[in-house]
Structures are given as structure tokens and as C-alpha cells.
Amino acid sequence: MNQKQFSLAGLGLGLLLLAGCSSQGAITPQSSGLWNHYFVYPISYVITEISSWCGDNYGIGIIVMTLLIRLVLAPLAVYLNDNSVKMRELQPQLKKLREQYGANDREAQQKMTQEMTRLYRENGVHPMMGCLPAVIQMFILMALYNAIVRTKVIAAHSFLWFSLGQVDPLHVLPVLAALATFLQYAAISKASHTGDNPAMQQQMKVMKYVMPVFIFFTAFHLAAAIGLYWVVGNTWMALQALYMERRRQRLAAAAVAAPEI
Template structure:
């Protein structure tokens, strides 16, 4: 879990850095560089094509493309969940090994590492498998974020009560983005005692929604819309897929112990 937090925080920092150095450059078919040409522009093109199909409704285009991207990433998310569950199952054995080799001398620590790796191999667990899907998702989600912010046509349209190119004037969308971020994390934590007992995860439960609200108040409403739709998808995914998977695995493990 600490490794995931260690990945999330740099990702947030990356967004902040990129927001200050490249988001003012419009994206189009003349853009060059690997990042712009092969990641950001294709996503911008997809948003534009979908929006134009729905009578230039760019708000609806953002909603649909956000859902499409989340659906494409869903298998990675499921794989990440399964990997996390596998790691949780062997935590008692890992704890026992740490207690057995509690001495901090080099020889003992080497023995601990060897037996821990043997435990991973025995149970078919890859300790890095839970992080890899997250690493793969980052460029895609960050690229979509750039596509929204740098597609000039989006700023010229409105959706519901707000202009996509300006911050929400009544701050309702930023608040919804913050609330849905909190709910998404809360529902996920509710399905794991280890997560809910982790002080770092509890801290992130409150810090992330606040950060999202602060960003959403100043950024164009198109980005807030993307956050809200993505959060709602993640809430549905957690409620209908992740938590049932964990409950099923818990029932199987509990039955095996009996």
C-alpha cells in the first residue's frame, strides 16, 4: 500500500508540473514529439470526433470518451485488484517470516528476503504486479487530461449550466468532483480492514478530495466534468466488481480455513 501511495503522490506532482509548463500549448495534427503526437493528439481527435457525431456536444463527448477509456482500462484494474488480494492472503505468512528473522544483521535480512521470495513463488504472487497496472494507466489518464485542456474547440462550447473552457461559476461541479472522490475512496476502504486501518490511506481519504476541489475551482469545467464522470465510474466499478470479488475471495478463504 505504501508503494501505491508513493506512485500516486508523484503522479499528482507530475500533473502540477505539466499544468505549468505545457498546458498552454494547443494540441492539433501539427503537434510534434512522442507525447503530443502519439498520446495527446489521438485522444483529442477521439473527443472531437465523438463530440461532432453528437452535434458538436463536447460535454457529452467528454463523458462518452471518459467512459470508453475507463472500460478499456477495466481489465487492468481487475488485475490490480486480484494481485492485491493475493498479497493480502499471504500477509500472515510474511508477518511470521519477519518475526522469525527479526534481527537486522545482513545475514538474517538476506535469509528473510530469500524465504519471502520463495513464498511469493510458491503462491504465484508477483509483488510488483499490483503496481504495474497503475503505472500503465498513468500515461493514458494524464494524456486524456492534456487532451481536454489543450483542445481549443472544447473551450468554445458549453454543457449543462457551465462553459467547458471556464471554471464552474457556481462551484457545483468542483464540489461534486470532491465528494465523488471521497466516496470512491471511502467505498474502497470499506472493503478492506487493512486499508481502513492504514494511517496513510486515511490521510489520503481527506487530502485527495480537497486537492481535487482546489484544482477544479481554478481549472476549466471540462476537466471537472472528466473527474466527476471518472469518479462515478470508479464508484460503480468498486461497488459492483471490486467489493464482490473481495467478498467472494474472503468467503472461499474462510471456508478453506474451516
């Protein structure tokens, strides 16, 4: 399973678990269990506190919470972006290894895996790190959904034209969430430089069109607050991808301009 498939599978699994996890009753400081105490309640508490500072506006509280989550994850995003750049730089060497050990016998495959592992280790690359965002997003989404629907004051609050704990009656948020997701993957695709790798280019193209549809139909059926989270969070991710690309260009330009010693 490649990283893109893992992302879809991870999100799909998380969303399938949302309904089951949200049937455990109201979330309070007395809620027991590891999941409730260390994941759901902290998010509920932070949203409630932020909202109280904003005149009990829980929509603003969710927006601020979303931005805080993205800020906390920003250093990880930088690391993953640098890891992705290193992976692209290693593609020619990886291609040579595949050609060298292209035989189907088990011994050749084991030798190729060993050589790839050595190459990754020597260059400080972690090929499976690209799956980490999907795992983190799955847990955050599950905890956020539970915090919203199981905290009565949040679920009952209205923001703009929708109730946070109910499906958007106008279905505007699913459209905006899908659009934000498309912009996110378009920006990532632009920054990924997959032109020299047709397989990766095709994968990114598929994700750019599949994920917005996936997000649209999911947001269509979930509480409007999740759509709000995706609109804000995925817009942030699109801007972040553009920033990462500019950062990469600056670093590349600085490396070219640096005088040789």
C-alpha cells in the first residue's frame, strides 16, 4: 500500500469509527477511559475556553482550535517536506537498484530491500514517514468530532447559518471543504515535482480529484463543525504547501549561490 492509498484508508477507517465512538454519552471532566480523558476532553475543554474568550462564539472557538492544531503540527510538516525532498533526490539511485535487482526471485528482492534500506539510512530518509499525517489526522478528526457532538454546549451552538452539531442544512460547507481540499492537493502537486516520475504524477493527479469528492460526501453527512474544520484546516495546508515550495526554492538558490570552499 503506497502513501496515498494509506491516507485514504486511514481517513476512511477513522470516519467509520466516528459514529461508534460518539455514542458514549456526554463528555465531562469526569469521563473515564484513556480515549475520553486524554484525547476528547482536552479538545472539548480548549474549544470551550477559547469560545468563552470570544464571547461564547463556539464557531470561532473551533476555527482557532483548528489553527492551533495546524501550528503545533507545522514543525512536523517542515520535517516531512524535507524528507520528501530527500526522497525525490534519491529516486535515480533507487531506480538503478530496481533495475539491478529486477529479478523476481526472493533472494534478489531481499538484496534490493537491504540496499534500499542502507541508502535511506545513509541519507537520513524515512520512507514511511509520509503516512504519519494520515494517522495523526485520523486521531485528531475522531477526537474533534467526539468533542463537538458529546459536548452539549458546543453541539447546540449555532454559527453563521448552521448548528455546529448538526448537518449543514444548506450544504455549503461540504462544497467549501471539497474546494479547500482540491486547492490543498493542487498546491501539494505543484510543489511535489513529480514530472520525472509518471507513476507518482498519476497518483497525485488521482488524489487531487478523489480526495475532494471523498471530503464532500463525508462532510455532507457529518456535523457541520467537521466541515468547518476541513475548510479552515485544508486552506491552511494549501497555503503551507505554497510556503514550503518557496522555502525549497530559496534554499536551492542559496546553495547554488554559495561560494565553493
